[in-house]
Amino acid sequence: MSVEVVSPVSGLTAPLGEVPDPVFSQAMVGPGMAVKPRGGRGDAVAPVAGTVATLHPHAFVITTPEGFAVLVHLGLDTVKLGGEGFTAHVTQGETVRVGQRIITWDPTGIEAHGFSSICPVVVLEIGADALGDLREDDQVLAGEAVFTVQR
Numbered sequence: 001m002s003v004e005v006v007s008p009v010s011g012l013t014a015p016l017g018e019v020p021d022p023v024f025s026q027a028m029v030g031p032g033m034a035v036k037p038r039g040g041r042g043d044a045v046a047p048v049a050g051t052v053a054t055l056h057p058h059a060f061v062i063t064t065p066e067g068f069a070v071l072v073h074l075g076l077d078t079v080k081l082g083g084e085g086f087t088a089h090v091t092q093g094e095t096v097r098v099g100q101r102i103i104t105w106d107p108t109g110i111e112a113h114g115f116s117s118i119c120p121v122v123v124l125e126i127g128a129d130a131l132g133d134l135r136e137d138d139q140v141l142a143g144e145a146v147f148t149v150q151r
Helices: 107-112
Strands: 002-006 011-015 032-037 042-045 050-056 059-063 069-073 101-105 119-123 145-150
Touching (some): 101 107
Antiparallel strands (some): 011 032
């Protein structure tokens, strides 16, 4: 079984190793990739179809019907903003489709607060060998495929 994961934001894809946070760069929470977002206010969309398992202003996890859990973290250390600059459009427990708007945010505003706006996209509790077709160092639009995950 295989699931396609799409970019939650528009920007430049990058390997997780380029994320300036060891929890992500060393794949401590799971394998994946990152997207360096374009500036300006925009939407973060669902990278997979499924159920919103966790929802914070700055991060969310969607669990697919196949059992994969995909984490999207909007910037680094953005929890310190206490939700400022983030607007959620879904609720925890809601079923969402691929590409559905989840959170509106402003990467430029995040950077103005001194935080990195890079967005790790990670599959939780799975080995790196489960990822395929990683699209790194490439410009993508939100909703474009960036990798697959399989069991």
